[in-house]
Amino acid sequence: MGTKTNLIKKTSKTFLITGLVLAILSSVVLYFYTKNLLQEEIEEALYSTEARIVERMTKGEAHYDLPPIIEILNVEGLRKDILKDTIIYDPSQDEMEVFRELSTFKTINNKNYQITVRDMIVETEDILSAIVFSYIVIIVLAFLFLYYFNTARNIKLWRPFFINLEQMKSFSLTSNHKLELVESDILEFSELKVEIETLTNKVRSDYLNLKQFTENVSHELQTPLAIIQAKIDNIINEKSINDTQFEQITSIQKDIHRLKQLNKRVTILSKIDNNQFANIENVNLTNLFKEKIGSFKEMEIDNITHLITNELIVPMDAFLADILINNLISNAIKHSDKNDEISIITTSNTLVVSNKGKQAIGHPERIFNRFYTENTSTESTGLGLAIVKRICDFYKFDLGYEYKDFKHSFSVSFH
Numbered sequence: 254m255g256t257k258t259n260l261i262k263k264t265s266k267t268f269l270i271t272g273l274v275l276a277i278l279s280s281v282v283l284y285f286y287t288k289n290l291l292q293e294e295i296e297e298a299l300y301s302t303e304a305r306i307v308e309r310m311t312k313g314e315a316h317y318d319l320p321p322i323i324e325i326l327n328v329e330g331l332r333k334d335i336l337k338d339t340i341i342y343d344p345s346q347d348e349m350e351v352f353r354e355l356s357t358f359k360t361i362n363n364k365n366y367q368i369t370v371r372d373m374i375v376e377t378e379d380i381l382s383a384i385v386f387s388y389i390v391i392i393v394l395a396f397l398f399l400y401y402f403n404t405a406r407n408i409k410l411w412r413p414f415f416i417n418l419e420q421m422k423s424f425s426l427t428s429n430h431k432l433e434l435v436e437s438d439i440l441e442f443s444e445l446k447v448e449i450e451t452l453t454n455k456v457r458s459d460y461l462n463l464k465q466f467t468e469n470v471s472h473e474l475q476t477p478l479a480i481i482q483a484k485i486d487n488i489i490n491e492k493s494i495n496d497t498q499f500e501q502i503t504s505i506q507k508d509i510h511r512l513k514q515l516n517k518r519v520t521i522l523s524k525i526d527n528n529q530f531a532n533i534e535n536v537n538l539t540n541l542f543k544e545k546i547g548s549f550k551e552m553e554i555d556n557i558t559h560l561i562t563n564e565l566i567v568p569m570d571a572f573l574a575d576i577l578i579n580n581l582i583s584n585a586i587k588h589s590d591k592n593d594e595i596s597i598i599t600t601s602n603t604l605v606v607s608n609k610g611k612q613a614i615g616h617p618e619r620i621f622n623r624f625y626t627e628n629t630s631t632e633s634t635g636l637g638l639a640i641v642k643r644i645c646d647f648y649k650f651d652l653g654y655e656y657k658d659f660k661h662s663f664s665v666s667f668h
C-alpha cells in the first residue's frame with residue numbers, strides 16, 4: 254500500500270490541481286481569443302480607413318499620404334489584397350514598431366492605385382497583456398478565496414465523521430467506556446453513527462457472553478476433574494487391581510492431566526485476550542531462565558545449556574514472563590530426545606531457544622496456531638506455542654522460527 258493521505262488534504266490537493274489546470278487553460282484560451290479579437294478589430298479599422306480613402310478618391314477629392322499610416326501609389330497592374338504584419342521605424346519613439354498592414358489595389362477614375370494603410374499593434378499588445386494579467390489576478394484571488402472557503406467548509410462538514418473516527422480508535426472490548434458519537438445533519442454520517450453504535454453494542458455483548466462462557470466452563474471443569482483424579486487415586490491405593498486395570502487407570506490419569514493442562518492454558522489465553530495482565534514490571538529473563546533450568550535439572554533433565562552475553566531485562570507481567578519461558582523450554586524438551594542438547598542464548602534484547610530435530614516442520618506457517626500439532630504421538634495440547642505467540646503479540650515482541658543445520662530455533666526479539 255502507498256502512503257496514506259489525510260482526507261481534507263486529499264480533497265484540497267485535488268481542488269488545487271484542478272483549479273491550477275483550469276486557470277492555465279482558461280488563461281491560454283483567453284489570451285488567444287482576445288488576441289484574435291483585437292486583431293480583427295485592427296483589420297476592421299484598416300478596411301474602414303481604406304474604404305473612406307477610395308470613396309474620397311472616387312469623388313475626385315484630393316488625397317494626401319501620411320506615412321507610415323497611409324501611402325497611395327500609382328501602379329501599372331492590379332494584384333490581390335495583402336494583409337500582414339510589418340516592422341517600421343517610429344521616429345517619435347526612436348525605435349522599430351510592429352504595424353498591421355493592409356495593401357489593396359483599386360482602379361479609380363481609370364487609374365490603378367496601391368492603397369496601403371497601417372495601424373500600430375503595440376497598443377493592442379498592451380491591452381491584451383492588461384486583460385490577461387487582470388484575468389489572472391482575479392482568478393488567483395477567487396481561487397484562493399474558494400480554496401480556503403472550500404477547506405473550511407469541508408472541515409465543518411466532515412467534523413462529525415472525524416470525531417466519531419477518533420471515538421472508534423479508542424474503542425475497546427475490555428473497557429466499560431461507552432462510545433460518545435456525535436450526531437450530524439448529513440444523512441450518510443447519521444446512518445453511519447447508528448450502524449457503528451449497533452455494531453459495537455453487538456460486538457461488546459457477544460464478547461462479554463463469550464468471556465463469561467469461557468470463565469464458567471473453565472471453572473466448572475476444575476471440580477469434576479479434581480473429583481475424578483481423587484477417585485482414581487483411591488482405586489489405586491485401596492483396591493487390588495491387575496496389570497491391565499493398572500494400565501487403563503494410568504492412561505486415564507494421563508488424559509485427566511492433559512485435560513487439566515488444556516483447561517489451564519485455555520484460561521490463560523482467555524485472560525490474555527481479555528487484557529487481564531496489566532501489571533508491568535522489569536523482569537530479568539536471564540535469571541528466570543536460570544531458575545527454570547535448575548528446576549528441570551532437579552527432574553533429571555540436564556541437557557540444557559545457557560549462553561549469556563548480557564542480562565535480558567524486559568518490562569512485562571511477571572506471570573506471563575514465566576509462562577513464556579516455561580513454554581519455550583517445555584516445547585524444546587518435548588520435541589527432543591533425552592540426550593540431545595537444548596541450547597538457550599540470551600542477549601540484551603533477544604532470546605533464542607534451539608533443539609535438535611531430524612527433519613523440518615511440514616507446515617511452519619501453522620506452528621503457532623492454536624491446537625496445531627504435527628506429532629500426534631506426543632501428549633501436546635497444541636496450545637504451548639500459541640500462548641507464546643499470543644504473549645508476543647500482546648507486547649508487540651517479534652517471534653520467529655527457523656530450521657537450520659538440523660536445529661529448530663525459536664527467537665524472540667524485544668524492542
